[in-house]
Amino acid sequence: xxxxxxxxxxxxxxxxxxxxxxxxxxxxxxxxxxxxxxxxxxxxxxxxxxxxxxxxxxxxxxxxxxxxxxxxxxxxxxxxxxxxxxxxxxxxxxxxxxxxxxxxxxxxxxxxxxxxxxxxxxxxxxxxxxxxxxxxxxxxxxxxxxxxxxxxxxxxxxxxxxxxxxxxxxxxxxxxxxxxxxxxxxxxxxxxxxxxxxxxxxxxxxxxxxxxxxxxxxxxxxxxxxxxxxxxxxxxxxxxxxxxxxxxxxxxxxxxxxxxxxxxxxxxxxxxxxxxxxxxxxxxxxxxxxxxxxxxxxxxxxxxxxxxxxxxxxxxxxxxxxxxxxxxxxxxxxxxxxxxxxxxxxxxxxxxxxxxxxxxxxxxxxxxxxxxxxxxxxxxxxxxxxxxxxxxxxxxxxxxxxxxxxxxxxxxxxxxxxxxxxxxxxxxxxxxxxxxxxxxxxxxxxxxxxxxxxxxxxxxxxxxxxxxxxxxxxxxxxxxxxxxxxxxxxxxxxxxxxxxxxxxxxxxxxxx
Numbered sequence: 203x204x205x206x207x208x209x210x211x212x213x214x215x216x217x218x219x220x221x222x223x224x225x226x227x228x229x230x231x232x233x234x235x236x237x238x239x240x241x242x243x244x245x246x247x248x249x250x251x252x253x254x255x256x257x258x259x260x261x262x263x264x265x266x267x268x269x270x271x272x273x274x275x276x277x278x279x280x281x282x283x284x285x286x287x288x289x290x291x292x293x294x295x296x297x298x299x300x301x302x303x304x305x306x307x308x309x310x311x312x313x314x315x316x317x318x319x320x321x322x323x324x325x326x327x328x329x330x331x332x333x334x335x336x337x338x339x340x341x342x343x344x345x346x347x348x349x350x351x352x353x354x355x356x357x358x359x360x361x362x363x364x365x366x367x368x369x370x371x372x373x374x375x376x377x378x379x380x381x382x383x384x385x386x387x388x389x390x391x392x393x394x395x396x397x398x399x400x401x402x403x404x405x406x407x408x409x410x411x412x413x414x415x416x417x418x419x420x421x422x423x424x425x426x427x428x429x430x431x432x433x434x435x436x437x438x439x440x441x442x443x444x445x446x447x448x449x450x451x452x453x454x455x456x457x458x459x460x461x462x463x464x465x466x467x468x469x470x471x472x473x474x475x476x477x478x479x480x481x482x483x484x485x486x487x488x489x490x491x492x493x494x495x496x497x498x499x500x501x502x503x504x505x506x507x508x509x510x511x512x513x514x515x516x517x518x519x520x521x522x523x524x525x526x527x528x529x530x531x532x533x534x535x536x537x538x539x540x541x542x543x544x545x546x547x548x549x550x551x552x553x554x555x556x557x558x559x560x561x562x563x564x565x566x567x568x569x570x571x572x573x574x575x576x577x578x579x580x581x582x583x584x585x586x587x588x589x590x591x592x593x594x595x596x597x598x599x600x601x602x603x604x605x606x607x608x609x610x611x612x613x614x615x616x617x618x619x620x621x622x623x624x625x626x627x628x629x630x631x632x633x634x635x636x637x638x639x640x641x642x643x644x645x646x647x648x649x650x651x652x653x654x655x656x657x658x659x660x661x662x663x664x665x666x667x668x669x670x671x672x673x674x675x676x677x678x679x680x681x682x683x684x685x686x687x688x689x690x691x692x693x694x695x696x697x698x699x700x701x702x703x704x705x706x707x708x709x710x711x712x713x714x
Contacts, residue, residue, distance in 0.1 A: 211236065211252050219244055219289055230302065236283050238324070243290040246300045253304050253317065254282050263307050263315060270402060270426075272381050273310045275360045278339040281321035285344065292327040296352060301335055311380035313357060322346055322366060330354035334375075340364045343389075348372055350394060350416065358383055368410075370395045377406050379426055385410070392440075397421045400463075401429035407469070408433055415440040420457030420513070423465045423492070432466045433476050446505070449483040456483060457513060458506075460523075462490030466497055470530040473500030480505050481539055485516035488523040488543065496535045497528035503559070504535060509542035520544055520569060527553035527581065537566040544572040549581040560586035 206227040209215075211234030219242030230236065230250035238244050253259070261279040265271040283302050285291045294300030304317040315336055320326070322342040327349070334355045340346070340362045347369035348356065356374045359381040368374065369392035376399040377383035383406060391397060394416035399408065403426065412421065412435065423431050437456055438445055449455075456479060467476040475498065477484060484506045488494065494508065510521030521543035527535050529550025536556040547568060549555050557566045565587050569575060577583065 213255070217244060225295075235281070236302070237286060238284070238289045238291045239286040241288050243292055243327075245292040245295060246302070247295055247297070249299045250302045251304050252282065252302070254279055261317065261319075265310050270379065271310055272402075273307070273313065273315055273360065275315070275339065278361075279317070279319055281339075281341060282318040283320040285320070285322045285324040285326055285342070287323045287344065289324040290327060291324070292329055294328070294330040294354075296329050296331050296349075298331060298333040298354070300330060301337075303335070303337075313359065313378070313380045315359065322364070328352070328354065328356060342366055345369060347392075348374070348395070355398075357381065358385065360384070362388075364388055367392060370397055372396070373398060375400065376408065377401055379424070382406070393421065394419050398424070399431055400424040401426075401431050403427035403429055405430040405432060409435055411435040412437045413440050414438075414456060417455060419455075420459055422459045422461060423463040424461050425463035425465075430464045430466060432469060434467075434469045434472060434474075435476070436474050437477050437479075444483070445478040446480055447483065448480055455485065455514060458484070458486040459513075460486070460488040460492035460494060462492050464493045464495075466495040466528075468497040468502075468528075470497045470499055470528060470533070473498045473502055475502035475504075477504070477506060481507060485509070485511075485514065487511055487513070487516050488521040491522050491524070491545075493524040493526065495526040495528055497530055497533060498535070499530055499532045501532075501534040501536065503538050505538040507539050507542050517542055522574070524548070526550065527555055529553060529580070538564050540565070540567045542569065544569050545574050546576050546578060548578040549583060551580045553581040554584065555581070556584045556586060558586040558588070560588060562588045564588060 208228045209230050211230065211232035213234045214237070215234055216237045216239055219238065219240030221241050223243040223245060225245040225247065227247050229248050230252055232252050233255045234252065235254065236252070259279055260277055262276045264274050264276070266274060293302070302318055305314050306317055307315050313336065316338040319338040320340055322340065322344040325345045325347065327347050329349055329352055331352045331354045334357060336357045336359055339360065341364055343366045345367050348371040350371040352372045354372070357378065358374060358376050361384040364385070365387045367389050372395040374397060376385070376397060378400045379402045382404060385408060388410050391410050391412045393412050393414045396419070397412065399406065399421065408431070421437065425431060456477070458477065477486070486506050486508045488508060488510055496502065507517060508521060508523065508525065509516045509519070510523070511518040523543045523545045525543065525545070526548040527533055527550050529552055531552040533550070533553040534556065535554070536559060538559050547555070557568070558564055568577070
């Protein structure tokens with residue numbers, strides 16, 4: 203082989219490589235298997251085509267039928283190519299050839315499966331450019347890697363029992379509109395390019411952790427019909443200590459692009475959040491009315507804005523999207539930054555949406571004003587604000603001034619209070635408070651002249667107006683055995699509270 207002559211296999215063949223790199227410019231054909239062993243690297247520059255002996259061939263490929271057929275592999279053959287631990291096999295040298303493959307199957311929806319299955323326990327380097335290709339059924343526990351900027355695309359298709367690491371340097375297709383994927387046991391995905399994840403009319407579950415350490419990498423989601431992509435791992439940096447660090451924009455960025463897809467993070471059995479990040483080292487762009495669902499069984503934090511821009515210019519355009527918290531008990535999701543999407547936000551029963559962290563720099567909000575903006579609240583919504591700054595409202599600056607909870611059911615009291623201050627300072631705010639007994643007993647200092655009573659509601663807000671006067675607003679009301687649902691409203695004018703109905707006492711005191 204070192205002479206570059208063509209080789210015809212007639213059974214099992216082993217190439218035992220010494221240290222170093224050997225380049226083979228010939229073609230391998232015939233029937234048999236090829237095992238690459240040793241400690242060196244074998245580089246193939248031309249396509250080769252050989253098969254297993256006829257007696258070892260039992261693999262069957264059928265199609266799903268329907269308008270969008272996809273291939274289905276059953277009873278896969280043993281590997282025709284084996285890369286042993288310690289050895290490296292390289293396909294190509296930044297050209298379009300160098301792959302071992304046999305293609306007896308008719309193209310199905312544009313994809314042609316490779317009959318030469320491969321087992322990788324060492325390293326398989328894919329230095330293939332300007333070509334989309336398939337490697338058949340991939341098994342083993344080694345490394346499949348692709349250099350940066352090779353611009354060839356590996357199609358990961360059908361059921362793959364591979365348990366090693368997949369290192370995407372430029373672009374890999376994890377499923378597509380033309381083929382399905384099951385990858386249940388890979389050790390991890392090292393994504394330094396574009397991981398293109400797709401599902402048509404089925405649920406693709408990827409439990410792997412993703413890692414990256416190169417600027418410009420992203421994960422792109424595509425789905426059609428009832429397709430759903432479920433990510434139950436975590437998208438990390440290689441150095442996981444950087445996940446929530448502030449990193450210079452030009453140094454590194456983790457990008458998420460949801461292209462009209464239905465995507466779910468978590469499966470209701472974990473609180474390992476998919477994107478532990480900061481606004482300075484990540485983005486989430488949703489296009490074409492895509493959706494993102496959070497499904498965790500414990501508290502998680504989203505510290506990346508959901509928006510609709512293009513790549514790194516994420517905040518340039520709001521998204522139109524559907525965002526949901528699955529109806530899983532304990533599914534408590536904190537939005538730690540302002541969101542930049544229009545559309546429906548759904549909170550499932552048993553789930554909690556927390557807007558803001560309640561600490562400095564951790565405020566959040568949802569966009570309003572579009573006809574499709576709505577919150578479908580079947581669970582709990584809590585707003586925690588360190589600094590409340592809303593368009594058209596009075597700025598309330600300082601430590602946490604308000605916690606506003608929204609609870610589904612009859613234990614809700616709604617009220618409006620506004621016109622605080624004078625002149626141009628007059629603005630209106632809205633809040634909903636939980637009427638539960640527990641909320642009535644929360645640790646809020648009573649306003650002057652009001653003793654705490656276990657049968658009375660008591661909540662208090664303090665805030666300054668533009669003249670430096672501090673205002674304290676105390677809200678009280680009877681809590682009976684069956685309080686039912688009450689709605690009251692009051693408008694506050696320069697420190698005087700006037701109740702619009704008789705459901706409770708409302709006061710505002712101005713302090714010099």
